[in-house]
Amino acid sequence: MERLLTVEEVADFLGVPVNTLYQWRHKGTGPLAFRVGRFLRHDAAEVRQWLTDHAAVSHGLG
Incomplete structure (x- = not known):
């Protein structure tokens, strides 16, 4: 289990x-x-997913 990030x-x-x-x-x-x-x-996975989603939207891919 990954620990939660501050x-x-x-x-x-x-x-x-x-x-x-x-x-x-x-x-x-x-x-x-x-x-x-x-x-x-x-949650580290949530942060990484948000970053992926955010990058896709800002590049017109989402």
Whole structure:
């Protein structure tokens, strides 16, 4: 089982500021995140799928 990623880890992976992830979450456009207690956590597979889907849309493939 893969461990869940922190917001900081996902931001680093995507190369965006942490605040951008929070803005995307607020708008409902970012990768799916789960609340675990008071923390947000991301499934690595979901982040990779979101990135693949997002790249396809931004290149006119989706």
